[in-house]
Amino acid sequence: MDGITKVFLGTIVANKDISLKIKKGEIHALVGENGAGKSTLMSILFGLYQPTKGLIKVNGKEVVISGPIRAGGLGIGMVHQHFKLVDNFTIIQNIILGSEPISKWQWINYKHAKDKIKAISERYKLEIKPNLKIANASVGMQQRVEILKVLYRGADIIVLDEPTAVLTPQEITSLLAIIEELKRDGKTIIFISHKLEEVKHIADSVTVIRLGKVIENFLAATKTKEEIATLMVGRDLVEVKNLGGNELGEVALKVKNLFVRKIDNKKIMGLSDFNLEVKAGEIVAIAGVEGNGQTELISTITGLIKPEKGKIFFGNKNMTHSSIQNLYKHGLSHIPEDRHKYGLVLEYNIIDNMVLQNISQYPFSKCGLIRSKAIQYYAQSIIQTYDVRGSKSGFALARGLSGGNQQKAVVGRELTRKHKILVVAQPTRGLDIGAIEYIHGRILEEKTRGNAVLLISYELSEVMSLADRIVVLHAGKITGNVNAKNVIRESLGLMMAGQTLEKGETKNA
Known part of the structure; x- marks a missing residue:
């Protein structure tokens, strides 16, 4: 990409004279703050936008990418940060949409499609349910569907826009292994991410963009995470951590003997006999692999679904069957997992x-x-x-x-x-490191204001940095309730896998 400039509405400059060279078979990381112009630049490569100025060459030949179909013909595929899926279609229908295998009499050959998708999903360990509607699929599964869409079409240049933002730690490990396998197959990967651990782990080279301009290109091995972070935000970052120390107040949020059926399968209990208390001035984090009852807990507390049994109290007031409007009037604030x-x-x-x-x-x-x-x-x-x-x-x-x-x-x-109670799920999903630093600081301010915070996050580093207390969920049941200061990552991992630890095992060595 040579001298790419993109101006919206004649005044908003998203990209300014950006030049980018990516070698065949390499993993090239594109990093920068939110709104720096990374996704816009890649949308130009995928044909969603046309550049105001500049040109694109693929394999040494200048091309005009008029749209995604043309991009696909050039072997370019893109996994978008915000999924491009049809909610009332099944997973298999979404994967093959626009590339349907046709048999005699113009019928769609679903057997051929399923066999091909099964082979790809097994090879790269992308577990899906082909006949499940997207509307009923978890966020993690929707991400896997997007990746399968690109692989199904046989792209050679694959753009991954924040691909790990919605994945669990286990899924992230699996995805990074997939990306490395794609590289071994000769694929070229453009990897947009705010997670510098992943960038350092997987990227061959890095381009930093700030305010629509290229700041620097370099080999990933030549700079530390801290140096890359400074290039991204233009200043040194300060670690934000919960140091505790403030006095806790009365119980602000209480969940008592809660039984909730799974949202995507009413035959199974998502939460079983779940009990929780969060005091004023306390941050309690829920840790666990996605799909172990977190969504059911959030949805019940915030009034989106009703429990099978059990009660929810705001202070001493029973709010179990209150309307959502009434919950907000009584001091609830909710940062949802799915912002869309x-x-x-x-x-x-x-x-x-x-x-x-x-x-x-x-x-x-x-x-x-x-x-x-x-x-x-x-x-x-x-x-x-x-x-x-x-x-x-x-x-x-x-x-x-x-x-x-x-x-x-x-x-x-x-x-x-x-508000008095903040229920927050994945608060920093999709945010750059500078914004994460700021949001973490604001969440910690909730403590000093005497508000109760229930934090649900799949990022263990986030949980361990912000929480006073960590409650671990596995299969809808609590496998651990520990002081965040005394727990180690390995102990949390065991509890997330379903092991209830003996007293003393969570202490730091």
Whole structure:
């Protein structure tokens, strides 16, 4: 890619004179802050956007990539950060969409497709359920479907845009092994990631982009994670860690004898006899492999589903069968795992999205009339405080923002709202290291304000940095409830696998 510039609406410069050379059969990492222009640059390579200036050469030949079909014909495939899937289609229908194998009389040959998909999924250990509808598939499985779509089409140049952002640690290990296998097969990989451990582990070379410009190109082995981080954000980063020390208050959130059926399979219990207390000024983290009851717990506490049995209390008040609106009125804030499905109305602008739960309350409305100036002032203060880039002062549609900036908008809204209980799932998913540092700091501020925080994260480093106490879930049951200061990663791993540890095993050596 030579001298690529992309300008939106005549004023917004997403990429400025970017040149990028990637060798055949290498893994090239593309890193930078949220909104730096990484996804835009790769969308140009995939034909979703046309460059304002610049040219592209594939295997030494100049090409015009007019769209994704043309990109596919050139052997370019892209796994997007935000999945491009049809919810009411099955997994197999999504994988073959646009590349359906046709038999006699123009019937789709599903047997041929299934055999090919099965061979690919077994080779790369991408477990799926071919006949499951995407709407019922977990986030992790949807990610695997996106990867299979590219592999099914036989791409030689594969762009992976934040491919590990939604995966569990075990799935990440598996995916990195897949990427290395693809490299051995002669594939060229462009790997967009904010996780510098993964970049150092897997990349041959690295390009750092900041504010739409290339800052530096280098071999991955020549720089440390800290040096790459400094190039990304333009400053040194400070580690944010929960040091404890503050006095805890009364129990703010209590879950008692909770039984909940799995969302995607009502025949199975997602949570069984689950008990939990979170005190004011305390951060309790739920650790565990995805699919072990975390989603059911979040959905029940936030009113999205009702439990089979059990009770949920905010303070001394039973909120088990309260409406979602009532839960918010009694002090709930919720940062959801899936920002698209539960966090934003994508066709609304950012300003409107900032007051979704409170639009009927003063100062946002009065006597049933919306007060636009008050809404705009409130929303723009969140945008400024949380550095939500590309929002055009809040008037941009939520759909038009990068994934990281969408996440910052959701986090900003939920932390700014008046609340006593914060239920937060994957708060830093898709965020760059600078934004992660900032969000972690804001979550720790919840302690000093006397708010109760229930954190659900699949990132063990995040859990161990932020939590006062860690509760480990396996198959819907608690296998550990430990002080975060005294636990080691290996002990958490054993509990996540279903082993209940004996007293004393969680202490540091």
